[in-house]
Amino acid sequence: MSKMNMIQALNSAMDNMMERDANVLAFGEDAGYFGGVFRVTAGLQEKYGLDRCFDAPINEAAIVAMAIGMAANGLKPVAEIQFSDYIFPGFDQIVSELSRLRYRTAGTFTAPVVIRTPSGGGIRGGQTHSMSPEAFFTHIPGIQVVMPSNPYDAKGLLIAAIESPDPVIFFEPKRLYNGPFDGGAGKALEAWGKHPKGEVPEDHYTLPIGKADVVREGSAMTIVTYGTLVHVALAAAEQSGIDAEIIDLRTLIPYDIETIAASVNKTGRCIVAQEAPRTSGFGAELAAQIQEDCFFALEAPIKRVTGWDTPYPHAHEWSYFPGPKRFINAMREVLEA
Known part of the structure; x- marks a missing residue:
């Protein structure tokens, strides 16, 4: 390692x-x-x-x-x-x-x-x-x-x-890429064991394409995301104290609907998140499929946390990104719905 x-x-x-x-x-x-x-x-x-x-x-x-x-x-x-x-x-x-x-x-x-x-x-x-x-x-x-x-x-x-x-x-x-960004997740990343700069085997190994990773277990809601926003979601859960289950898709196509559905059927609430603009983003596909598979388990509408429907704002990119605050606001809305 x-x-x-x-x-x-x-x-x-x-x-x-x-x-x-x-x-x-x-x-x-x-x-x-x-x-x-x-x-x-x-x-x-x-x-x-x-x-x-x-x-x-x-x-x-x-x-x-x-x-x-x-x-x-x-x-x-x-x-x-x-x-x-x-x-x-x-x-x-x-x-x-x-x-x-x-x-x-x-x-x-x-x-x-x-x-x-x-x-x-x-x-x-x-x-x-x-x-x-x-x-x-x-x-x-x-x-x-x-x-x-x-x-x-x-x-x-x-x-x-x-x-x-x-x-x-x-x-x-x-x-x-370079490791220092963690979205403010702190201890949550340590508990997950997969910090942006972490232990990696030097030898050959594979992970299955099409299998998601439950990076944090919880019972209050399910957050489904991927890439950078996994770390932001972990930070939001840590900062808010909300017992959110967080799923890292890892693979978008094919995506692991079995793992997602099992989590949402358990928690009854769901947020999907992406860095990309909101309209027609991959989160919309996830929300539609979750609604089809978990309709009778849902206690609140599925919420999306996304980038803006604008050209990428060079001077305001850190406002463009969904940060822990936007996640926490969405989490509270889902809990109160």
Whole structure:
């Protein structure tokens, strides 16, 4: 075990898989010699050579297209999109080709492609470096969508994604990359045992795609969230004293409705939370499915805690993010409903 932040854990996952499987390779804009803008692929070109870790042109459509071709011919590419805001030039390739390859070839070809991309705000990146676009990809059949909240999960899920025969969009919350951000969760994170800089095995291990993690048990309500907001929800529960059960989805598609429903049927109240804007966000899908599965157990309407329905506000990003105060206000409203 080593103490790692999320960048180091992701790098360790890549290193493990490139050592185990010669078909695994990594590429993207500045992902080779420089090691990526956030240094996730640092050292991999030096260790594995130019053929297995290399720089790509500034052309996201080409990056995704190359990954599809590589996968169809037996390789396991891990493509980096430098910021999730930049993924849209490759969106047509993801929707029209990558997601459909297994189905349209009747299983003759699969698409073991991982597209890694930093998401969310918190680094003063402004409107073009701070987007949370996960909802776009959860609507595409054939794509798995993952977003870890801590280094241990990040490594285990990335290895599972690389080993998957089907495509995975792997979102990496930038606020959690370097470890110090905890949302003010303090002791709650210690109890959880998965601080943003925590103990991570150096060797190969996997976590199942599609399985959520109950990070805090409680009886007053259920909070369902993912990524950075897991830490904010933990902080809100600690600061408010409200006995909330908190579920970290880890995987958005497929999401673990069994774990969610078991919790909501127990608590009778539910909040879903996302950093992305409110309207048509992934939280709306969760709220709809929870209502369908848990209607007779609900004691109050399902509440959403989200970003604003505005372009990303560079000068006010920390007001934009749902913080503990907004969580606590929502928790009290749900309890009083």
